[in-house]
Every structure is written in C-alpha cells, then in structure tokens.
Amino acid sequence: MDRETFGLLLDTVRRFVEARLIPNEDRVEAEDAVPDEIITEMRDLGLFGLSVPVEYGGLGLTMAEESAVAFEFGRTAFAFRSVFGTTVGIGSQGIVVDGTEAQKGEWLPRLASGERIASFALTEPDAGSDAASIRLAAKRDGDVYRLNGTKRYITNAPRAGLFTVMARTDPETEGARGISAFIVPAETPGISFGKADKKMGQRGTVTCDVIFNDVAVPAANIIGGVPGRGFKTAMKALDRGRIHIAALAAGMCDRLLNEQVSYAVERRQFGQAIGNFQLIQGMIADSRVDAYAARVLVTDVASKFDAGEAQAADIASAKYFATEAAGRVADRAVQIHGGAGYMVDSKVERFYRDVRLLRIYEGTSQIQQVIIAKSLLRSAGLPPASAA
Numbered sequence: 001m002d003r004e005t006f007g008l009l010l011d012t013v014r015r016f017v018e019a020r021l022i023p024n025e026d027r028v029e030a031e032d033a034v035p036d037e038i039i040t041e042m043r044d045l046g047l048f049g050l051s052v053p054v055e056y057g058g059l060g061l062t063m064a065e066e067s068a069v070a071f072e073f074g075r076t077a078f079a080f081r082s083v084f085g086t087t088v089g090i091g092s093q094g095i096v097v098d099g100t101e102a103q104k105g106e107w108l109p110r111l112a113s114g115e116r117i118a119s120f121a122l123t124e125p126d127a128g129s130d131a132a133s134i135r136l137a138a139k140r141d142g143d144v145y146r147l148n149g150t151k152r153y154i155t156n157a158p159r160a161g162l163f164t165v166m167a168r169t170d171p172e173t174e175g176a177r178g179i180s181a182f183i184v185p186a187e188t189p190g191i192s193f194g195k196a197d198k199k200m201g202q203r204g205t206v207t208c209d210v211i212f213n214d215v216a217v218p219a220a221n222i223i224g225g226v227p228g229r230g231f232k233t234a235m236k237a238l239d240r241g242r243i244h245i246a247a248l249a250a251g252m253c254d255r256l257l258n259e260q261v262s263y264a265v266e267r268r269q270f271g272q273a274i275g276n277f278q279l280i281q282g283m284i285a286d287s288r289v290d291a292y293a294a295r296v297l298v299t300d301v302a303s304k305f306d307a308g309e310a311q312a313a314d315i316a317s318a319k320y321f322a323t324e325a326a327g328r329v330a331d332r333a334v335q336i337h338g339g340a341g342y343m344v345d346s347k348v349e350r351f352y353r354d355v356r357l358l359r360i361y362e363g364t365s366q367i368q369q370v371i372i373a374k375s376l377l378r379s380a381g382l383p384p385a386s387a388a
C-alpha cells in the first residue's frame, strides 16, 4: 500500500479505536460479547482483509503495516481484535502462503470481506506446545478424508465459517511429517462444539472445543494439494501470528503506561500527587522502557519479515519480550493504582487479566525461549537431543 493511503488507513483505525472501541470496553466486559454493530463496522473498514493480498480482495498489508495496525488495536480490550484476529492471522495465512491458486481464489475473497471468519485448529487435549504430536485422524476414503478427533481452545470456533485444521493423514508417521492442513467449511456435517470456555480474562472472546465426528473433507481441500506439509504450513502461519501478537502486546504496554501516568497525576497522598514519589516514578520509567523496547523490537522484526530475513529466533524474541513486557507493565499499573487497581471496575485490573494470555497462546514464553536458545546452540554445533 502506498504511504499516503496507509497513513489514511492508520488514522481511520486510530479514530475507530478512540471513538468506537474504548467507549465500548465496559459494555464488552459486562456482556461478554462484542456488539454486532461494531463487528459490522469492522467489516466495513476492511479489517478482516488486512493481510489478504489485494488480488483476492484484501488490503495486502505488509507485516510492518499490519503491526502498526495491531499496535493500535492493542490499546483497547483485546476482544475487539479477536473478532477479526484469527481471520487476518493464523486462520487465513496457511491458505495465503501455501494454498493452491484454486484454494486462494475460492476462499480468500470471502475471508477478506468478513463473509466468513476463519479459525485455526491445531491444539488438542493432549497436544499443546508439542504440536507435532497431534492425533486428530484424517483417513483417506476415495476422494475424501474422514476427520475424527477433538481440537481444544479454538478461538472464534462458534463464529467461524471456515477452519484450518491440522490433522494426521499418515498414522504410520509420527511427528510433523504425518500432518496435513485442511480447509474445512464450518457447515460440513459432523462438526460440533463443546461448551464455551470460561476464561480468566479477555471477556468477549470466544473459545471452545471443536469435535470432528466422521467429517468428510475433499482431498482437494488439503492446503497446497500435497499431504504431509501441514505442520510447516501451521508454523508459517504462526510466524506471522506471533509478530501480530507481539505488536498487540506493545500497544497494550502503551495504553497501560498512559493509565499509570494519568493516575499518578490525579491521585493524591501525603498532600501531593503520587507522581511526585520517586518509587512511583521508577515504576513509570520501567514501564516506559518496556513499552518502547517492545515497540522497537516488533518494528524491527516486522521489517525483517517483509524483507524475507526474519529468522525464527528473531520472531520468537519479539513475541517473548513484548508479551512478558506487557505482563510487567500491567502488574505495575495495578500497583500504581493501589486498592483501586484491584477492583473489578478498574481498567487496569481487567487488562492485567487480559494480558496474561499473551504469554501462553501462539507458543508459550518457554517455547519462545527454547526456539531462541536452540538456534544459537545448533549454530555452535550442539546436536539435537533425543527428546524436547
């Protein structure tokens, strides 16, 4: 997108966040749902198509541009971004990066317009961080594969019109090589949902189990048309997703820093604003450093990604640092607010719970640490261990 058009888009997003989303944060928390009229406005703004290439009806943003947009959405309740987040990120990117021309032409325009929401179904009851151990079975039966098994914690599942499902097409091959990624329309018979998960935070987001009972999916729906490549496809989708989550975290660091500063100016103790106390200033300074460093790291890795130069360890570093930083900044925000920060009607209490998830999904902090350390150790000649 040219600079000027992107500048206009970013201004529109900023105004939307300020004028429509921040004022609706309490409503989302109270109703545990994002209002339908806001979802319609998101469609009209083209948010579902941020990362879909222009030729398939999307805005075709680069990673650097998408990160700038995600940064703005990080300044408000994450539930808003979650409505289009899986469609922009992990749900669609498998098709964008590895799909056949026919698959892209059939599905991407519907995702970009928001006609269908995409969900990404990798995690299972017994396979989380060890994603290569998934067991959901896809057994060939003529022109179709029959899918049987359960996926867990799937974001947007009840809203989804399409699932990107990682399944084991080759039961003989353990690990990543036996896995294929399928495009599964949500109306396919045999798909059902578990009860909505009750979560610590991020009210207004929806996750639940997705149960596949003899779901017949055409062999032509394997992403890229070739079985056995699904794990790689999932990891590529997660690379982009992790940068997006890091940008979101950096945005929330900024919001929480603002909350800290305003409260420190407004709240008085010992006859003066608490902002005059150096111990409060220390917390504000540390939060500013976290927010700034997170933003710079995300910006750097996003431009490397666009240049095709981002290593897995670079992406993991950004996800790890920015999400842990958001945790630290949220913790300080509660501390600066004192008792008021512990009350459920305070924004910082809510954001403190909301940011906790960032360190868990799309790869836990420990998995990011493992990726970072292994890349250095392998380069230094350490051979892979038999386990972990």
Ligand SMILES: Cc1cc2nc3c(=O)[nH]c(=O)nc-3n(C[C@H](O)[C@H](O)[C@H](O)COP(=O)(O)OP(=O)(O)OC[C@H]3O[C@@H](n4cnc5c(N)ncnc54)[C@H](O)[C@@H]3O)c2cc1C
Residues within 6 Å of the ligand: 086, 119, 120, 121, 122, 123, 127, 128, 129, 130, 152, 153, 154, 155, 156, 199, 207, 357, 360, 361, 362, 363, 364, 365, 366, 367, 370, 388
């Ligand atoms: C709200 C929410 C939404 C989600 N949305 C989706 C979604 O849309 N699609 C989807 O597919 N998944 C989704 N997930 C799943 C999420 O990605 C997983 O929860 C996450 O990857 C961790 O897996 P796990 O929960 O099984 O934890 P586990 O893998 O069981 O991890 C438990 C602990 O062990 C640590 N650990 C595991 N392996 C190692 C290791 N090798 N070295 C060091 N420590 C290790 C972990 O870091 C963690 O601390 C979602 C989860 C949540 C909570």
